[in-house]
Amino acid sequence: MGSSAKSHLASIQKDKSEILKNLTSFYHSFVDVIEFRENVNELLASMDNCQMYLDINVNYDLTKGYLDLIVTYTSLFLMVSRIDDRKVLLGMYNCAYEMSNGSSEASYPKLGQMMLDYDHPVKKLTEEFTPHWKLIADALLSLQFLFLRRNLKADDWRSAHLLSVISVPVMMLTPAVSDTMQCEYLSLEIMERWIIIGFLLCHNSLNLDPSCLRLWKEAMQCSLCIELFRDEVIFHHKVAEELFNSMKGYSKRIADSKECREEAASKGGAIHRERRIFLRGAVKELSTILAEEPGLLGPKILFVFMALSFSRDEVSWLVRHAENITKTKTPEDYVDSNFAELLFMMEELRRLLHKFKKVIQRYFVTYLANFDAVLLNETIQNLSVCPEEESVIMSSFVNSLASLNIKQVENNETFDFQGLRLDWFRLQAYTSVAKTPLILRENVKLAALMNTIVFHTKMLDNLDSLLVETADLTPFCFYPRLFEKMFLQGTEDSTQLPYLIAFPMVCSHFSSCIHDMCPEEARNSALLVLTAAVHPEREEMSCLIFSSELSGSGDFRKLPSPSDPGADGNV
Template identity: 45%
Template sequence: MMLNHSIVSSQQKIAEKLTILNDRGIGMLTRISNIKKACVDKDPASKPAFLLEKGLEQTFKQIVKRFPNFEKGSLNQYNNLGQFKNDILKSLSLYYHTFVDLLDFKDHVNDLLTTIDACQIHFDISINYDLSKNYLDLITTYVSLMILLSKVDDRKTVLGLYTIAHEMINGQGDPSFPRLGQMIVDYEMPMKKLAEDFVPHSKLIYECLQSLVPIYKQKNVTAEEMRRNLMLNLSACPNLMLQPPFTDTINCDILSFDQIERWVVLTTPLCIGYMQHQECLEMFRSVLLNGHVHVLYRDDTILTHEFLLKFLELVKNSSAKKLAEIVKDTQLASFQNARYIHREKRQFLRSALREMSLLFTDQPGLLGPKALYLFMGLSMARDEIHWLLRHQYLHWFDPTKPNKLTKGMAKEDWMDKSLPELLFLIEELRTLARKYFQVIERYYVEYLSGADSCSLNLHMEQVLNVLPEDEAILLSSFHSTVSALNVKQIENNESINLRPLRLDWFRFQTYTSVIRPTFCLTKSSALAKTMNTISFHSKLVDFIDEVLFETSDLSLFCFYPNLFFENFHICFEYPSQLRYSIAFPLMCSHFMSCTHELCPEERQFIGRKSIDFASKVIDDMARETKDIIAQICDRHCELNLQLEPMQSLPFLLDHLKKKHRKDNKKQSQQQQNNLVKPGSESMRLNREEMNFLDKMNMALAEWCFALNYTHSITIWEFTFFPKEYLYTKLESLFNKVLVQKCFVEVNEKNEKIRVYLRPTEMLNIIESYMKIMLTIENYVHIDITKAFNNVLGQQSQLIDSNGNSTLTRHYCDLYIDKLLRNIERNHVIYLPSQKSFLSAGKSDQSHPDQIQHENYINYNELSALCEIIGVVGSKYMIEQVNGLIYENLIKLKAIVSQNKEILQSLRINFDRPDMMRELYKRLENVDLALVSLLNIGIYLAFKSLLTECLHEVLEKRLPYLMLSAEEFSKNFNDQKFELLINEMSASCGFQTNIDTGLYQIIKTPNSKTCPEDEYTVSCLMMVLLAVSISRLSKYDSSQYKAELQAHANNSHCIAMAINTLAGCLFYDMGAECQRNVQCRLTEFLALASSALLKLAHDSESSNSSSGQNGPLSQKDQLNRDSVYIILDQIVQSSPFLSYDLLESCFPYALLRTSYRQILKKNSAAVNSSGVSNLTNLLIND
């Protein structure tokens, strides 16, 4: 039934219905869009299982063919759906009822549009802004819904399956299906059907479009015109800086230009018959020239020109032909020229927003009077970004793009290398608006209660007399509401809610926009414009977040993931955009704003998507920063390497060759130019010339600015901390680099061999990395020292937190397995005077583990090693050395067990030379015992050197703690805790009488051996070692070298071995530990002295009997004298023995004679050769 003209608009609740239906329309668009994507999704997991059944494909085709007419008698041919009917009803219920809701929405929209027609409402967006905007929004939403509906591929299959399954289960189809099916069929060609439906409403639609013309002209300006008109220029008139802009169309100024074009494109086909006005046609032409892709919803778009041409070809009238000509004329021009126009606009907006950001940052108070400029700039920038996204997707990823029109266009034509900066400026202005929202709120509370209140009162007095009572009450309430606002409400944190004011103004527009004799709002434009201004100002008091959403929402990126990351990677290609990369994770916080309560199922999906995007982008930023730091550190390591002493060799050789070079000068100059001196990288003609490090440091500063821009980013229910990402990456980098730099690959015999870096080189690398990484604190507020402590703490363990090998593991393998275990084979000497191990004589160069010991085992290298691996790592290495000592001790015990009875007899008959001689000859494996003893001495020498280096390192790092530990160890004399004190002292690098670490290994409880037997074996071991020392005189390698202060076969290490073993073996064998150790060492001295004195007597007897007095006797004498010195070394290094005890066993005069003879022999050797050649001094058997 048609409504008559007596209908009262105030009784129809048009404002409420428009508000509700617009919100519901967005919800329906969201649901239909999700259904459309689910139907075209290639992922099988997103579709119900029965839709993928190959056996049902023929059935689906029949359903589509017969849709929507399914007679009861014809259901028998769908019996194969019977087994799936419950699954169909359950899975497709949401889809089906969405279409039913769409049908219901369609009915409500048609009813409301009919009511508006009947009320004869007049639309003018500059006057009744809210009414006109909501009306146009409703129509475009409705049109978009119907177009999207026609694009849902499986809509007939889904609806047909559901109604068949419903009838199979319930005996009858769903009552909504007949009308729903008819709607699907009617809107196969949506624009044709919509044009027919909107014939009654076309006049009002055209009226709305006509009111857009002046607004569109105002907004559709080129970048050059914007500059000429000083748009968005706050500093153009400094004297007017504090004055707010005065405009009659304040709401239209922040209205989306993109939205206006969408209104024009989607509503023009609905009012073709009225499109005769030249200005409207020009607006239509301009819209088509501005772009060739327009949005339906989110990423669902239409190719505007093709879309319109297909529809206009179906309409047979002169207006349609005229519009079709316009479309054809503008199509090619749009494809060729639009990108240049918008590129210039984006360039202008970047400079304008940059200036605006600087001003607002420096003077936040300007946000009050100039808030309109802020939102205008945001709205314009947002529109340009949305335009670019739609067109980039078409030209980069859309397979349906028109190839003829896009032929010859490259990807770079649609790339904006400065887009990250524009995005960053939008985010920065949004942040400023939120940070200083109280400035804006306070300013407009005062403005509303002052200037706006007075202006409203002035216009209100002129119309109150002609208004009906209800409308007069509404208008009076507007004035009373704004007049009652007070700054004290803000100071007292009282909430201000002006939404009722805006809704009442919307109602007032619907009541007074009808044509009537008493009062018409369109004829009182001054009042309307004042109220529009008040409405906008009220939003800046209590609705600023919504205004920011309307003007700067960038959630569209959520639906263009490829474009999101493509534009993000622009930052990697252009250094000037690096600092703006933080805009992309900040933009991810917009994504949740595009969700709708009518589609709650997508909240989880979009929320997870936004988190994944942000996490990946921040991770990429942190990784790129980490890579730059790694390159800078590597370069500094190379520069440090140039200062190594070995790097000077080419320059020395070149200097020597200059004196004897016979080549021409040109060749000489060329060879000289090949040598690059350290520091040459800093030489440049001017500062503008940038070298590698300059570029890397600049890039580092830019990335750090991005990561340090914000402390945290909150997205959905998660909070991201960009600096923590960087901290984690740097910690991981430092951890990996330490292990990777531990080795260096060298080519040897066409094979790549991994060689360990010397600890000093490794320490230089670590220090270089630490120095560079510490500079990060100048850019980013992170505690990089904490990362160093964590990483170096892990490197002192055997494995790190990831289960990977550490520096401690690698260097323990080097020193224990490759160096110490191969000392005997490689003929290595320990030099106590130089605190170093030295490779002497020929070694097995073919062996893969052949390493020059002097390069790794010396005081400097071990000090550096202790710096690297720390106390914990040093302790682990010492434990490994103790393990080697224990292995050799086990061998000694085995030899003792073989010779147990003979050793017991030797112990008893030490004062009977003849019997001692006979018993000694019966001993087995004496040489093996000496080898084990020498090995123990070498290992202990290395251990002592490592402990000494550790002590020096700790004194540098912890001087006060070391003083306390030293005082405590000296003054705490309780025997009960002596082992614990010794262990603490050893950890600090102090030398102790008892080697606690070795003692704990030796004295591990063993149930198979009783303490008495263990004690006996230990005593016999000392006997074996005492009587075996004399055997060293038979080897020429036992000669003592005075200039080295060492024996060639490391016999000088026996002293340390004897004293350490005695202390560990006999420490707790009796009540008086000290005395027990001293007794056993005294017994050792007696046996050793007896054996050595007997050796001298036997040698003299042998020489006199054979009549040999030549060099051989001198050689034997030198060997004997070298072995005598070992006794002196034992007493000298022992805390338990004294020279009085030695004098009682062995004449000290004989020791003095031995030293004198050795010095003479070495002096003669030096004088005869003229040069002290180590290889001539060391005699190898």
């Protein structure tokens, strides 16, 4: 052993207690990664063995959960590969542990092997997911028509009168419904991430199936980078090209990736700018009408969540690209002087949902009890096959819905449909495997109705979490300099002064980024909120807002206090 190695060991021996104290959390986080990896691999193998069927339009929760899982798994190992000196720190911890306990830490051999295996994470992940290619490809292909229908230009939205409740006056009171309710407000950004990362894992599908190739190319043209985790991004064109370069028979896919990157660079900025322009007008019209006629929040609630989701996607795209795309021939693509207006309109929709929560609850209590329950009972009765266990579960759905009444809202009773939604998730799993008596894909009407019912129940007990899903703006939490820069750009445009209050309002979203399993982040998040909301620049904002009010140009709609008419949700 060289003198340098002996010196390092002596240093570790001397400071072993401090090393163990400071690196224990770091080390055991990697142990958690091993455990997570083993559990995921076991689950994925079980799903393959059961010959599970996945379709976002049928078993929505199951398919979404699966795609979220494989993307989270992939993102995790890409993040691990970005940690500097991970091997050195893990080795140092194990050395200190061995000096203190006389033997290596039990998980160290597995950890060491994992560090070696994932030195080149993308290549290793594609090898690891080889047995799961068919199920991944099937799940992704179920997004084909949904993604193409959602990924449209602003002119197409305008022609379709998207989000307009007054385009057909006689239909104003008709409920906005769809056979795929939850898909209508599913984030386009999330679908884009599923498709890009999913087809990296099952890349042979791109050579074998033209539908897979078309869907992949459509997603690859949307952005120049996608979110990996918070402010960490991945430049997916580069990653795809590096992977395909290492394999034979993928020269056409490399050319496709380069073509998509050029398309995203040359046209993507203009497409997203036009979408933001459309959404500013459409969301403003929607919020104005709903503020005047809050009774429309019941039948048109789907439009609200679509508006929030579409807007959040565009906000997220702009934030991500403005921060990460520094070398560009069209820098104007990543600047929006009217950005504050879109943020404000999103906050206005959120405010309306909170203010008229009881209006929404009254509508959906009646809808669930008098329509959904009756239709579900008829649908169950018409099933050609319905085993006893599934029949008991679905009968309990009918009973739960039929027992609802308007007095529960008036008495401020707390609704809780988590059990119903979990049972439906289980039922999706039971009925989406081979050799099951009740096959869900052969009973699409039942699937569509239950997915609609799940959405309706969330209007009663889960409105806040649905707002987090569709309108959460926590990305700003991790881009503080960009947040300030966008605010200052707004101050330079007098038409945006009435909307600048949206920036401090957005700070209230930041608490959503804290996970229950990471409570230690709570303090850091609180500091970020305070830094963003009580920054010296906010003094300038306060002055501008005050001046705007004095001059009569202000257009603020104050948040309701308990004494405001309608603050209790009554119309």
